[in-house]
Amino acid sequence: MTSADTPLKPCHGPATEQDAPRRGRPRSEAAEHAIFGAVEKLMEDGVGLAELSIERIAAEAGVGKATIYRRWPNKEALLVDVVDRLEEPMPPLAGPTYRDDLISAVDYMRRRGLIKRSRWIVKSALGQMNSWPELKQTYHERVVRPRRELIRQIVRRGVEAGELRSDLDVELLCEMLIGPILLRTVLWDDAPLEDPDLPRQMIDAALDGLAAR
Amino acid sequence: MTSADTPLKPCHGPATEQDAPRRGRPRSEAAEHAIFGAVEKLMEDGVGLAELSIERIAAEAGVGKATIYRRWPNKEALLVDVVDRLEEPMPPLAGPTYRDDLISAVDYMRRRGLIKRSRWIVKSALGQMNSWPELKQTYHERVVRPRRELIRQIVRRGVEAGELRSDLDVELLCEMLIGPILLRTVLWDDAPLEDPDLPRQMIDAALDGLAAR
DNA sequence: TCGATACGAGACGGTTCCGTATCGTAACGG
DNA sequence: CCGTTACGATACGGAACCGTCTCGTATCGA
Numbered sequence: 001m002t003s004a005d006t007p008l009k010p011c012h013g014p015a016t017e018q019d020a021p022r023r024g025r026p027r028s029e030a031a032e033h034a035i036f037g038a039v040e041k042l043m044e045d046g047v048g049l050a051e052l053s054i055e056r057i058a059a060e061a062g063v064g065k066a067t068i069y070r071r072w073p074n075k076e077a078l079l080v081d082v083v084d085r086l087e088e089p090m091p092p093l094a095g096p097t098y099r100d101d102l103i104s105a106v107d108y109m110r111r112r113g114l115i116k117r118s119r120w121i122v123k124s125a126l127g128q129m130n131s132w133p134e135l136k137q138t139y140h141e142r143v144v145r146p147r148r149e150l151i152r153q154i155v156r157r158g159v160e161a162g163e164l165r166s167d168l169d170v171e172l173l174c175e176m177l178i179g180p181i182l183l184r185t186v187l188w189d190d191a192p193l194e195d196p197d198l199p200r201q202m203i204d205a206a207l208d209g210l211a212a213r
Numbered sequence: 214m215t216s217a218d219t220p221l222k223p224c225h226g227p228a229t230e231q232d233a234p235r236r237g238r239p240r241s242e243a244a245e246h247a248i249f250g251a252v253e254k255l256m257e258d259g260v261g262l263a264e265l266s267i268e269r270i271a272a273e274a275g276v277g278k279a280t281i282y283r284r285w286p287n288k289e290a291l292l293v294d295v296v297d298r299l300e301e302p303m304p305p306l307a308g309p310t311y312r313d314d315l316i317s318a319v320d321y322m323r324r325r326g327l328i329k330r331s332r333w334i335v336k337s338a339l340g341q342m343n344s345w346p347e348l349k350q351t352y353h354e355r356v357v358r359p360r361r362e363l364i365r366q367i368v369r370r371g372v373e374a375g376e377l378r379s380d381l382d383v384e385l386l387c388e389m390l391i392g393p394i395l396l397r398t399v400l401w402d403d404a405p406l407e408d409p410d411l412p413r414q415m416i417d418a419a420l421d422g423l424a425a426r
Numbered sequence: 427t428c429g430a431t432a433c434g435a436g437a438c439g440g441t442t443c444c445g446t447a448t449c450g451t452a453a454c455g456g
Numbered sequence: 457c458c459g460t461t462a463c464g465a466t467a468c469g470g471a472a473c474c475g476t477c478t479c480g481t482a483t484c485g486a
Contacts, residue, residue, distance in 0.1 A: 022454085022455095023455060023456090023459085023460055024453080024460035024461020025453040025463075026453075026462075027462065027463095028462070046343035047343075047344060049340055050262070053444085054445085055442085055443065058464095063464070064464040064465060064466085065465090066447085066463080066464085069446080070462075070463095073445095074445080075444090120343075123339040123340045123342065126399065127336045128261055128263075129336065131264060164425055165418075165424070166425070172414060172415070175397065176389075176392075176393050176415070176419060179389075179392030179393035180385070183391070183395055183396065186399065186400070187395065189342065201381075202389070205378075205385065205386075206389060206422070207423050208424065209419070209420055209421045210386055210389060210419050211376060211420040211421060212376055235430085235485090236431070236484075236486085237430035238430080238432040238433075239483080240431090241483095266472080267474075267475085268473060268474085269473095271434095276433085278434095278435090278436085278475080279432090279433085280432075280434075286475095287475080
């Protein structure tokens with residue numbers, strides 16, 4: 001027993017500076033930046049989740065493996081933190097009408113879809129959903145659920161205001177409104193997302209219907 | 214050089230019986246069934262693509278590794294064949310109107326989405342798209358492209374008949390029509406697909422619009 | 427019957443990665 | 457100055473898997 005005497009804290013997550021002030025050399029914040037940066041660079045280079053090993057991350061970051069293991073117990077925990085870190089909060093919805101809110105919410109998803117890191121996480125998370133429950137849960141809680149909740153809230157506002165059809169299930173309404181943009185984001189990597197007017201087109205088309213008058 | 218004398222055919226794909234009739238013991242068709250069956254069972258058990266090793270497939274199939282390597286040069290080729298094999302042809306479209314065709318096409322996707330193997334492939338393929346070009350290409354050619362083409366064809370028919378809006382991009386029309394069903398299939402694993410009336414609801418909602426009158 | 431090939435099983439060397447431990451050095455508190 | 461902790465680097469044992477090869481056996485054509 002060599003390491004049982006040195007009570008390494010099980011320190012989940014990157015260095016949280018609270019706690020009792022450490023005595024020796026403090027954790028290097030630069031190392032942490034380098035680690036996160038390395039993961040993001042590898043993701044942007046199209047490295048698959050399977051090829052994303054701790055050793056490769058350490059090499060890319062110019063960091064010793066121990067520096068990673070000092071912060072996270074394993075690859076899984078690191079990636080959960082990466083997912084957690086990359087998601088920015090939803091934009092505030094201040095539109096005068098529910099339609100403006102819908103458009104800005106869809107535009108938020110469009111802009112997220114333009115970020116390669118973001119797409120990488122979606123796709124990788126999907127493939128690991130069944131065999132990696134913790135990533136699934138983190139992804140759902142941090143990404144999927146807030147978006148669904150936001151849309152649901154806007155839709156409910158529209159229904160209550162009598163401007164959205166009340167004969168349709170709210171869930172169905174939500175899916176009809178955000179399905180197309182997510183389709184472009186996740187499934188069709190060649191589909192264009194650059195047009196800033198795309199969300200307006202989509203929402204108006206969904207609201208007005210696709211049938212000719 | 215021991216194996217250079219025995220000219221093993223590079224035999225890509227599972228045993229194609231054409232060719233010159235082999236001389237020795239023929240390939241066991243049962244072994245092939247067992248191999249495909251094992252892959253499909255593992256997929257249904259939620260085993261991730263990364264955990265899907267040749268050794269595990271062989272063990273699950275009750276088959277020697279050599280029996281697999283005799284048919285495919287590596288795991289990649291095997292999985293490409295699995296993807297190729299699992300996709301059934303699109304249903305014939307004989308509906309009297311473009312709306313019927315739309316509904317039946319969407320219903321086809323709904324029924325595919327109920328099959329766990331099918332969902333597994335979608336999700337796994339998505340995560341490997343960047344780092345595994347051959348799987349990406351096979352998946353696109355065998356799954357994505359036919360479906361897009363089918364929808365595009367129906368939509369074009371509707372536009373030409375003057376029943377679908379002609380002021381919208383055809384691509385956008387397609388995405389609006391199939392986005393919701395794909396969203397349920399790929400992203401929300403808890404979303405219900407069982408209702409056989411779902412495609413009709415979706416298509417009619419998309420055609421009529423979501424705005425209250 | 428005999429040569430050829432396939433079969434299941436598994437040994438084999440090689441590779442990659444895991445997570446730990448150990449260097450010598452560097453940065454903090456007392 | 458000294459004890460403590462982190463740093464980058466790297467060695468280590470163990471595990472999993474790759475793709476090849478070799479068993480003894482089974483099944484075909486000639």
